[in-house]
Amino acid sequence: MATAEGCYKQANDSFFEDDYDEALKLYNEAIELDATNAEYLLKRSATYQKLKKNKESLDDAEKAFSLVEGKEEEKTVKAKALLRKGIALFELENYQSAKDSFEFSKELNPNDKLLVTWLRKTETELKKIAPKPEITPQTSTSGNDTTATTQAAPSGAAGFLSQSRVRHEWYQNENFIIISIFIKNVKKETVDVYMADRSVSVTVKLPTGSEYSLELDPLAHEINPKESKYEVFSTKIEVKLKKASVGVKWGVLEGEDTLVGSIGGGDGKLSYPSSAKHAKNWDALEKEISKEQDKPEGEAALNALFQQLYKDADDDTRKAMLKSYTESSGTCLSTNWGEVSKGKVETKPPEGMIAKKYNS
Missing domain, CATH: 1.25.40.10 (Tetratricopeptide repeat domain)
Incomplete structure (x- = not known):
């Protein structure tokens, strides 16, 4: 329910x-x-x-x-x-x-x-929309009649760019929350960014006279406004909010955060939130990549396999492995001591190759 x-x-x-x-x-x-x-x-x-x-x-x-x-x-x-x-x-x-x-x-x-x-x-x-003060009225005189004329004041608010047309995303690292607002070709002098301990406001005046506004209040956690900053690029505006508590993982950007954890340790289940609909467990992915990168290849992989088998084997199996591998010049590896102990293990090169003696 x-x-x-x-x-x-x-x-x-x-x-x-x-x-x-x-x-x-x-x-x-x-x-x-x-x-x-x-x-x-x-x-x-x-x-x-x-x-x-x-x-x-x-x-x-x-x-x-x-x-x-x-x-x-x-x-x-x-x-x-x-x-x-x-x-x-x-x-x-x-x-x-x-x-x-x-x-x-x-x-x-x-x-x-x-x-x-x-x-x-x-x-x-x-x-x-405030009426302009009447400083020097223009007058026209006809007989004894005097008529003053004043200009009408402009009115109306600036238009706003549709929020649905502007995409923003966010991600985080140990020190910062990074918000990207994807508006192209914006001049820096038309961007206003105001930051407080638990809020941020971004206003962009566009050449058309429209105005885009992003208001985040309250933020999920406190930030350090003095150490926060923003940059304007040709394709986006990037706002970097310095975390007041370094290392704390934000579960959400705005509002109540019930998913708070730590980056670089602590909960052990690091999952960077973002505006994507499906979150990724970046911590698990990083570990998986590290394991893949640490895997040996080629001859190193073969040696690693040999060492693992030898480490876990009993005495008869170890003797069989050593004898077969040494006598066959590395072309045969057997773990059957009953078979290997009966005689010399012959060299058996791969199909299409010929075994030659090495002359030093």
């Missing part, structure tokens, strides 16, 4: 693989089983945002906030709900309400640098 927690974990997997339709289906099932969990609603809100269903995203954020309203111990969840609400309002072009929500969230969680990004975006949009 399916449980709310089980559906939620499967939904997270689908979300991280960018399968937002499947994630939405599974979040729906989790919420049907447990409608009192604010985290479930917040993740569904984030999924609605990815699917550009901003009204539904706003509704879930408000429901999540109402579940924890009045509970002082749920301050972090309140802040996250207000952040999600602000993002939904921003996408609906209700910039003033979005700003109010972001500022309220910042009061509850002043260290969340992701809010700095969204506040900056919101203030930029508010400036676009």
Whole structure:
């Protein structure tokens, strides 16, 4: 029987693989089983945002906030709900309400640098729609009538590049989480990356006027923003997040991590997660490759086989092996002492070859 927690974990997997339709289906099932969990609603809100269903995203954020309203111990969840609400309002072009929500969230969680990004975006949009001050009006006089004319202010938000058109993947090593965002021919000055202890925001302004945004909050584990960095290549943007706990294996990139292990030892079952649907056990694969590389070949393989057989044999078998191999000049190997002890073992070269005596 399916449980709310089980559906939620499967939904997270689908979300991280960018399968937002499947994630939405599974979040729906989790919420049907447990409608009192604010985290479930917040993740569904984030999924609605990815699917550009901003009204539904706003509704879930408000429901999540109402579940924890009045509970002082749920301050972090309140802040996250207000952040999600602000993002939904921003996408609906209700910039003033979005700003109010972001500022309220910042009061509850002043260290969340992701809010700095969204506040900056919101203030930029508010400036676009603010009426221009009347400094020097143009006038036309007809008799005693004076008419002042002013220019209309521009309005509207910048368009957003469809999330489904941009692919991002991630992998990890002992020290870093590496995220690759595959957008071609991006100029470095158009890329903004903001990092906090548990979040990262990437915004890309495109030549068309559109804007791509990737928001990861909360990350599965803490990072060290000062030692993290990003690079812009011709085919992608690469963000390298320095792990706060070096050697810890992340089971997921965002959200609750129940698969935490260690890299380079510890759990002994290293499996690097990524955006691929089927995980690979890289630790087992590495060991297998090492074994293959260490296998001897040719004459070395033959000697290794001989040594193994000799090591495990009894005294009669060892005598048979030594006598047959030596007397036949290496062309015959027998383990039957009863047969070998009856006389000299003749040299038997492979078919098509002739045995010749070696003259030193």
